[in-house]
Amino acid sequence: MTAATNDTFELGGDITVNRMGFGAMRITGEGIWGWPDDRDYAVRLLERAAELGVDFIDTADSYGPETSEYLIAEAFAPYSDGPVVATKGGLTRTGPGSWPTDCRPERLTRCINNSLRRLETDTIDLYQLHAVDDDVPLEESLGALAQAKEAGKIRHVGVSNFTVDQLERARDVVEVASVQNMYNLFNRKYDDVLDYCTEHDIGFIPYFPIGAGDLPEDNAEFDAICEANYATPYQIALAWLLHRSPVTIPIPGTSSIEHLEQNIEARDVQLNADEMETLDGLA
Numbered sequence: 001m002t003a004a005t006n007d008t009f010e011l012g013g014d015i016t017v018n019r020m021g022f023g024a025m026r027i028t029g030e031g032i033w034g035w036p037d038d039r040d041y042a043v044r045l046l047e048r049a050a051e052l053g054v055d056f057i058d059t060a061d062s063y064g065p066e067t068s069e070y071l072i073a074e075a076f077a078p079y080s081d082g083p084v085v086a087t088k089g090g091l092t093r094t095g096p097g098s099w100p101t102d103c104r105p106e107r108l109t110r111c112i113n114n115s116l117r118r119l120e121t122d123t124i125d126l127y128q129l130h131a132v133d134d135d136v137p138l139e140e141s142l143g144a145l146a147q148a149k150e151a152g153k154i155r156h157v158g159v160s161n162f163t164v165d166q167l168e169r170a171r172d173v174v175e176v177a178s179v180q181n182m183y184n185l186f187n188r189k190y191d192d193v194l195d196y197c198t199e200h201d202i203g204f205i206p207y208f209p210i211g212a213g214d215l216p217e218d219n220a221e222f223d224a225i226c227e228a229n230y231a232t233p234y235q236i237a238l239a240w241l242l243h244r245s246p247v248t249i250p251i252p253g254t255s256s257i258e259h260l261e262q263n264i265e266a267r268d269v270q271l272n273a274d275e276m277e278t279l280d281g282l283a
Contacts, residue, residue, distance in 0.1 A: 006019070006246045007019060007267070009203055009246070009247060009249055011056075011084070011125075011126060011156060011177055011178060011203050011249075012126070012155070012156035012175075012177035012178075012203075013177075013201075015084055015125060015126075015155070015156070017055050017056040017084050017249065018053055018054065018055050018056065019242060019248065019249050019250070019267075020053075020054065020238070020242070020249075020250060020252075020263075020264060020266065020267050021054060021055075021056035021057060021058060021205070021249050021250065021251040022046075022049045022054045022056070022057050022058070022251060022252070022253065022260070023057075023058050023059075023207060023251035023252060023253030024046070024057055024058060024059040024063065024068045024071070024072060024253065025059070025060070025063045025068065025253050026253045026254055026255045027042040027045060027046065027068055027071055027253075027255055028063050028064040028067045028068050028071075029064070029067070030096070031096030031097055032062075032063055032064065032096070033064065033093070033095070033096040034064065034067065035064075035067050036067075036071075036255065039071070041257075042071050042255070043071060043074050043075045044257065045254075045255070045256075045257050045260060046071065046072060046075040046076070047075050048257050048260060048261070049083075049260055049264075050075075050076070050082065050083055052260070052261065052264045053264070054083060054264065055083045055084055056083060056084045056086065056249060056251070057072060057083045057084070057085050057086070058086045058087075058088075058180070058205060058207075058251045059072055059085065059086070059087050059088070060087055060088035060089070060091070060128075060130060061087060061088065061089050061111055061114065061115050061118075062088070062089075062091040062092065062093050062099065062130065064093075065092075065093040066114075066118060069087060069115060069118040069119050070118050072085055072119060073118060073119050073120040073121075077119070077120035077121065078120065078121070079121060084125045084126070085119060085121075085124070085125055085126075086124075086125060086126035086127070086128060086158065086178075086205075087115050087119065087124060087126075087127060087128070088127070088128040088129070088130040088158075088160060088180075089108050089111030089112060089115065089127070089128075089129070089130060090102065090103040090108065090111070090129050090130035090131050090133065090141065091130045091131060101130075101131050101132075101133045101134070101135075102133065103129065103130075103131070103132070103133035103136045103138075103141040104133070104136055104140075104141075105136075105140050105141060105143060105144035106144075108129075108141060108144040108145065109144050109147075109148065112124070112127060112144075112145075112148045112153055112154065113153075115127070116153060122152075122153075123152060123153060123154065123155050124153065124154050124155065125155050125156065126154075126155065126156045126157075126158050126177060126178060127145060127148065127149075127153075127154040127156075127157060127158070128157070128158035128159060128160050128178065128180055129141055129142060129145060129157075129158070129159050129160060129170075130160050130161070131160060131161045132161065132162065132166060138166060138169060138170060138173075139169065139172075139173050142157070142159075142170050142173040142174050143173060143174075145157045145174060146173055146174040149174065156175075156177035156178070157174050157175065157176060157177060158176065158177055158178035158179065158180060158203070158205075159176055159178075159179055159180070160179070160180040160181065160207075161180075161181060161182075162179055162181065162193065163190075163193065164192050164193055164196050167179060167193065167196065167202075176202060177202065177203060178202060178203035178204070178205055178249075179193055179197055179202060179203070179204055179205070180204075180205040180206075180207055181193055181194075181204075181205075181206065181207070182206070182207055182208050183204070183206035183207075183208075183209070183241075184206060184208055184209050184210060184211030184214070184237060184241070185211060185214075185215075185236075185237045185240050185241070185279060185282065185283065186211045186214035186215070186216075186282065186283055187208070187211055187214065187283075188283045194206075194244070194245055194247075194248070195245075197245070197247050198245045198246070198247050201247065202247060203247055203249055204245065204247045204248050204249070205248075205249050205250075205251055206241055206248060206249075206250055206251070207251060209237070209238060209241055209250040209251065209252050210234050210237045210238065210252055210263075211237060212234065215233045215234070215237065216233075216282065219282070221278050221282070222236070222278075222279075222282060225271070225275050225278065225279065228275070229269050229270075229271070229275075231265075231266070231269050232262060234252075234262065234263065234266070235262065235263070235265060235266040235269055236266075236269065236271075236279070238250050238252060238263060238266035238269075239266045239267075239269035239270075239271055240271065240276070240279050242266070242267070243271050243276055
């Protein structure tokens with residue numbers, strides 16, 4: 001079975017999700033700050049994602065801040081037939097474009113409790129440490145998540161923006177179900193982290209999965225692959241991620257229902273070995 005035909009992934013070994021998720025950062029206001037201009041449209045977008053088979057939605061308490069979690073609850077709570085929701089804590093917001101880190105254990109405990117309240121749930125399916133705080137040992141930060149998991153507030157723990165060394169340290173503290181790092185067709189900085197996750201069957205959630213600003217212009221090989229598959233450059237970039245490893249769960253985000261629908265269609269693109277070799281060489 002190839003990565004592309006492996007349509008689902010078992011997160012933490014017991015939560016089966018479709019491998020094309022949705023990133024809920026852009027359903028907030030401009031600058032990932034405040035409420036969107038049309039709150040009802042944002043809720044409809046989330047509902048449309050579910051209609052299209054998206055059952056994994058990623059967010060964070062810093063998106064808005066807080067507004068993304070509120071909108072997800074408005075769309076899906078009490079989640080009886082709704083998607084798996086992953087959220088994150090560890091970044092603060094002092095204004096649009098500002099993302100300071102604060103991963104003190106006592107603060108993360110408050111963040112978890114507040115996310116539970118905003119999401120209107122008793123247990124968060126996947127709670128991720130949003131970043132490493134240079135002022136706090138990551139073992140202490142993850143210790144707070146391990147305690148919340150033991151208390152039943154978190155089902156699984158994930159990490160974000162981690163290196164392989166940091167991931168191995170994290171696994172000494174708590175079982176890690178996923179890693180969320182920036183990764184796309186043209187940004188392979190974390191190839192080694194993805195390979196590690198593939199080897200250990202850890203979910204890898206690439207954020208900024210399209211890397212739109214890096215898509216090539218007037219590249220004959222890339223254009224030929226798009227044409228052969230009747231696909232847009234964005235769809236090819238997403239399809240490449242699905243083929244890259246069976247543990248990838250891309251989470252393309254958008255504030256447009258039309259773009260959402262186009263992104264989800266990337267699940268149907270089947271890249272052959274020659275096309276993958278060509279795409280692998282484009283980075």
